[in-house]
Amino acid sequence: MKYIIIGCRKCGTTSLEKYMKEKWHADVIRWEQLFTRIDGVAEYEAKYSDRKPVIILRDPVERTWSDFQYQHKMKQEGLPKDLAGACKEHRYDPVMGERGVLLQSQYALWIKAWKKFDPIIYHLEAIREEEGFPHEWENPHKAKMTDLDRMLIRSYL
Numbered sequence: 428m429k430y431i432i433i434g435c436r437k438c439g440t441t442s443l444e445k446y447m448k449e450k451w452h453a454d455v456i457r458w459e460q461l462f463t464r465i466d467g468v469a470e471y472e473a474k475y476s477d478r479k480p481v482i483i484l485r486d487p488v489e490r491t492w493s494d495f496q497y498q499h500k501m502k503q504e505g506l507p508k509d510l511a512g513a514c515k516e517h518r519y520d521p522v523m524g525e526r527g528v529l530l531q532s533q534y535a536l537w538i539k540a541w542k543k544f545d546p547i548i549y550h551l552e553a554i555r556e557e558e559g560f561p562h563e564w565e566n567p568h569k570a571k572m573t574d575l576d577r578m579l580i581r582s583y584l
Contacts, residue, residue, distance in 0.1 A: 463524035
């Protein structure tokens, strides 16, 4: 079977792709942007319908924090410097899909469009316990999330 991994960035899509290729020898490609693009389902149907969609999710608070840190590291133009500002932001790009750090973590908005394809859904917190699953997300230099940061993100979710 052929697969396409979709899902939000900072959910473990790269690790899952590596795991599926190495452990299962699967024919798999990864394209996170399809998950949060307005035309993502239509593009999937036109170009990738021969592939089973695989969605990987992550604790939404952890994903939001990780994405906020990542976008600052990558110096994303126009990203508010403070977490509260970033959580309120909505930035849509026709090619990249939803870029707002919080909106990507609101999985219910995105999953309902994909349900008709009966996707395989993984949760990072569960699959990373599998033997041989790559641990690429561990970054000792990433800023630690404070209790206040966690509460702020939860208040917006």
